[in-house]
Every structure is written in structure tokens, then in C-alpha cells.
Amino acid sequence: MERKSEKKPRILCLHGYRESAKIQKRLILRWPESVTGKLDLVYLDAPFPAQGKSALEGVFDPPYFEWFQFNKDFTEFYKFEECLEYIEDFMLKHGPFDGVLGFSQAAILCAAISGMQRDGMALTKVPKIKFVILISGAKFGGPSFGVPKLAANAFSSPINCPSLHFLGQTDYQKKDGEILLECFVDPQVIHHSKGHTIPKLDDSSLAVMLGFIEKNSTTLRQDTSVLTV
Secondary structure, rough: OOHHOOOEEEEEOOOOEEEEEHHHHHOOOOOOHHHOOOEEEEEEOOOEOOOOOOOOOOOOOOOOOOOEEEEOOOEEEEHHHHHHHHHHHHHHHHOOOOOOOOOOOHHHHHHHHHHHHOOOOEEEOOOOOOEEEOOOOOOOOOOOHHHHHHHHOOOOOOOOOOOEEEEEEOOOOOHHHHHHHOEEEEEEEEEOOOOOOOOOHHHHHHHHHHHHHHHHHHHHHHHHHHOOO
């Protein structure tokens, strides 16, 4: 019973646009073992093969995948519902998951999922997500993106889900990420000097990350203790 209460937080990791689970795993495993060793990280390829050139061609090998599609103005979205069903099905088969981590396109998705699940619009068959880690995220309905129908009310009120946001100094999506902060009740932030990428963790970032993990691990242990009483 004691061992169960000390289990690692299980996190579903969702990669960026036209990337892959294998690529994301390589980038995240650059983080120190003091972080990755505290987490049970599960990586998932997006459901749809890339419909065009990946920005990572020549850097990382294919195949590449995408979570959903959109028009050139980011005002119309396609296969969004199928994407949510795909993620939920994976969670049912391989969960339960305590949190989700997303980069770029997946960070936009993960941020919205928190609000959609709250409102009963997505992931209704799986336990509530307890925290989110959003790297280079943005808000549906923000300055750069329209809103899929299912996510229409995702940000209608502040999302009371612990969140950790990575903001890159030279990230072209930085402003969108700053706006996303306003959508969460108590967002924690890691600032880094890089661009639109999963960065390595310097001492300052490491301290924030470890604090976020410890705080949410403690909450999970308390929840488990209640369930086992």
C-alpha cells in the first residue's frame, strides 16, 4: 500500500506538428535524470501521417505525424474530433494518466483539453487530468488561431488545473504563450532563451520543474491515501 502511494506521476507526452513520439522522447531525455526519473513518461504518435514537409527533415528521421489539420489561416480545423477520440482510446487502454505534456501543436491541444474535459466535451471516459505541461503553447481563439467547434467554450472560464508553461525568448509563438497563461488559475512558468523547441533545463528551469513535479506528486499521494483509507 505504501509503494502505491509513492508511484510516479504517469504523463502522456504528445509531440509537435509533423514530428513523432520518437523525436519527442529523444528531446525530453536530454533533461536530467533528477526530472525524468521522477516521472512515468509515455510517448504517443499522432493519428495522422504528415500531409506535408516537416521542419525537422534532415535533422530527425521520418515518419512524421500530426494531430489534426487546418486551413492556411488557422480558422478551420479538420479531424479534430477524431484526434480527441484517438487520445481517449489510448488513455483507456494504457492509463490511467495523471497528466499530459504537449509541445507546439500538442500544447495547444492539451491546453484546450483541460477546459473541454471540465465541460464534458472531451475525454469523458477517462479520469480527470490532474496537471498539464505546455511547451510553446497557444490558445484556441487567441491572436493566431481560430477555434474548433468542440473547443468553443474551453477557455470560457479560468481552468483550475495545475499548469507549467515553457516560454522561449525567441519563440515566434511567445506572445500566444503569454496569453495562454491568463487562461489558467495558477500557471507556473519556465522562461528559456531558445525558440520554438523543447529546451534543455538550466539551473533555474530545473528548480521550477522539480518544484512543479513535487507539488503535484504530493497531491497524487494525498489522493491515493484517501482512496486507500
